[in-house]
Amino acid sequence: MRVLDGKATAAAIRSELRAQCEAMQARGERVPKMAVVLVGDDEASALYVQHKLDACLSVGIEAECIHLSGETSESALIDIVERLNADTSIDGYLVQLPLPKHISEGRVLERISWRKDVDGLTAENIGRSVLGKTAIESATPRGIRELMARYGITTEGKHIVVVERDTEDGEASLLLPNVVDKPLASLMLLNSLERNATVSLCHAGSPNLKEMCRTADILIVAASRPGLIKGDMVKEGAVIIDVGMTRINGQMHGDVDRESVAEKCGYLSPVPGGVGPMTVAALLMNIVEATK
Ligand code: GUN
Numbered sequence: 001m002r003v004l005d006g007k008a009t010a011a012a013i014r015s016e017l018r019a020q021c022e023a024m025q026a027r028g029e030r031v032p033k034m035a036v037v038l039v040g041d042d043e044a045s046a047l048y049v050q051h052k053l054d055a056c057l058s059v060g061i062e063a064e065c066i067h068l069s070g071e072t073s074e075s076a077l078i079d080i081v082e083r084l085n086a087d088t089s090i091d092g093y094l095v096q097l098p099l100p101k102h103i104s105e106g107r108v109l110e111r112i113s114w115r116k117d118v119d120g121l122t123a124e125n126i127g128r129s130v131l132g133k134t135a136i137e138s139a140t141p142r143g144i145r146e147l148m149a150r151y152g153i154t155t156e157g158k159h160i161v162v163v164e165r166d167t168e169d170g171e172a173s174l175l176l177p178n179v180v181d182k183p184l185a186s187l188m189l190l191n192s193l194e195r196n197a198t199v200s201l202c203h204a205g206s207p208n209l210k211e212m213c214r215t216a217d218i219l220i221v222a223a224s225r226p227g228l229i230k231g232d233m234v235k236e237g238a239v240i241i242d243v244g245m246t247r248i249n250g251q252m253h254g255d256v257d258r259e260s261v262a263e264k265c266g267y268l269s270p271v272p273g274g275v276g277p278m279t280v281a282a283l284l285m286n287i288v289e290a291t292k
Helices: 006-026 043-059 074-086 105-109 123-130 139-150 175-195 209-214 258-262 275-291
Strands: 033-039 062-068 092-095 159-164 198-203 218-222 239-242 246-248 251-253 267-269
Touching: 006 043, 006 139, 006 275, 033 043, 033 074, 043 062, 043 275, 062 074, 074 092, 074 105, 092 275, 139 175, 139 218, 139 239, 139 275, 159 175, 159 209, 198 209, 258 267
Parallel strands: 033 062, 033 092, 159 198, 159 218, 218 239, 239 267
Antiparallel strands: 246 251
């Protein structure tokens, strides 16, 4: 089994982006500038935001955090979104999710200009991606695509199985369904059109989950159910991409039971150190491209 090392791959991407930013500066061009809007004092969100800001600065992207109180009203937040849309010094921005319960994430996201939506999670960007139009690709699927490409993994003629979460009624945040599930499934479908792959979309609770997974040449699991995928569910030599992210006692857990899967699969992206760092690297790629 080979490890798909997201940490090392993301570091390589960051050094390429740093070179691009230095070249922009050397040509007398403005360097990319990004903003992150953080509402409230959720510790995990603040940590994620700091991580994104640090990643920007490490490649020469200017980054600014707009930190608002948890009491901020939806209309005040939308005013800030509109201001960022109009601000020509900002090339891209994101609104960190989840938002406090009194704010509708859907209504806020739909006001973000798609050209500045570096998360690639607005309806316009997801729709444009599906239609094959110029779009900013969602960062998680882009990170996965990039990770596979850099290890020479092709999708030509393969069976790609994507395992998503079971959708819960009245889901509070659009974070996982919109940031991961839908863009991931649609990107894999698009990829399959180009490369004659077959794409199957399952859910954690699909009754035939085991059978489906056992036929996967490439298995992408984003179910947020630690240990869901066991060794007897994977095909010999398969590529396994673990997108699971469940925090238990401060520790991040993926969806794959690494011990039993490792002896069967060909490649495995670990948690932590696989898709996570690649998502941040893809975000940086999106910012640099939004600037261009
Ligand atoms: N919160 C955790 N991950 C993400 C992400 O990728 N984008 C946004 N906007 N919020 C997040």
